[in-house]
Amino acid sequence: GQSLEQPSEVTAVEGAIVQINCTYQTSGFYGLSWYQQHDGGAPTFLSYNGLDGLEETGRFSSFLSRSDSYGYLLLQELQMKDSASYFCAVTVQTGANNLFFGTGTRLTVIP
Amino acid sequence: GAGVSQSPSNKVTEKGKDVELRCDPISGHTALYWYRQRLGQGLEFLIYFQGNSAPDKSGLPSDRFSAERTGESVSTLTIQRTQQEDSAVYLCATSLAGGLGNIQYFGAGTRLSVL
Numbered sequence: 001g002q003s004l005e006q007p008s009e010v011t012a013v014e015g016a017i018v019q020i021n022c023t024y025q026t027s028g029f030y031g032l033s034w035y036q037q038h039d040g041g042a043p044t045f046l047s048y049n050g051l052d053g054l055e056e057t058g059r060f061s062s063f064l065s066r067s068d069s070y071g072y073l074l075l076q077e078l079q080m081k082d083s084a085s086y087f088c089a090v091t092v093q094t095g096a097n098n099l100f101f102g103t104g105t106r107l108t109v110i111p
Numbered sequence: 112g113a114g115v116s117q118s119p120s121n122k123v124t125e126k127g128k129d130v131e132l133r134c135d136p137i138s139g140h141t142a143l144y145w146y147r148q149r150l151g152q153g154l155e156f157l158i159y160f161q162g163n164s165a166p167d168k169s170g171l172p173s174d175r176f177s178a179e180r181t182g183e184s185v186s187t188l189t190i191q192r193t194q195q196e197d198s199a200v201y202l203c204a205t206s207l208a209g210g211l212g213n214i215q216y217f218g219a220g221t222r223l224s225v226l
Contacts, residue, residue: 030211042115042202042217043154050212087153091211096159096166097144098211103153 002026004102006088011108012078020073020105022088030091030098032064032071037104038084046073046086075107083109113137115218117203123224124193132188132221134203140216142209145178145188146202148220154202160186161209193225 003025012018022032031050035043047055049064049071061074075082085104092098116135124130136143145157156170160180171177175193180186190197200220206213 033214042219043204043215044217045214048212048214093211096161096209097156097169098209099144099215100156101146101154106151 002090002100004088004090006102006105009106011110014078014080014109014111016078017076018078020086022071022102024069024090026090026092028093030093033089034062034073035087036084078109080109083107115203115205115216117218117221119221121222125226126195127192129191130193132201134186134218136205137216140205140207141183142206143180143186144204148200148202195225198223198225
């Protein structure tokens with residue numbers, strides 16, 4: 001089976017930088033994704049790491065280390081609108097359904 | 112369509128009634144997924160369709176839950192004899208194909224409340 005761990009809650013100050021970690025245990029690992037979900041909204045795709053290293057998209061970056069079964073999402077220059085839940089998800093090569101989500105990290109940005 | 116559309120957006124029902132939830136995918140997306148999300152919780156996988164076939168139904172919690180997809184398009188999730196523990200947001204997602212690394216695009220969900 002798949003197991004993903006991420007902190008349940010994180011609080012950070014507007015303008016600061018925050019890192020949300022995700023560790024996973026799975027067979028047939030292929031890649032790591034991040035999704036954002038605002039309260040009452042639909043999850044939306046943020047980033048995908050298929051290879052080790054850092055992927056940058058504007059204020060958001062995502063990192064993957066396959067050898068450590070670890071990744072993180074880095075949010076810079078935090079804005080109030082970044083308050084949301086962030087889910088990491090592993091793509092696996094086994095089985096018909098191949099995307100499995102973590103339980104999510106609720107980020108609260110405070111003034 | 113422009114995005115994944117789910118209906119109804121909210122559904123209140125009485126315990127024991129049947130409900131049908133609908134998902135209209137993005138045009139051309141062959142893969143379709145249903146998830147359940149309880150309040151403040153993560154995404155619980157229910158079922159995956161590739162075309163009209165469901166190669167993975169492993170997440171359906173009981174035989175009260177069923178889903179179908181027709182015309183490689185619309186999907187309906189049916190919950191029979193609803194129970195209070197079925198109260199949750201039911202999310203549908205679609206992707207261009209069911210392969211590795213494909214991005215899933217989510218609808219806004221149906222919020223189901225069973226009284």
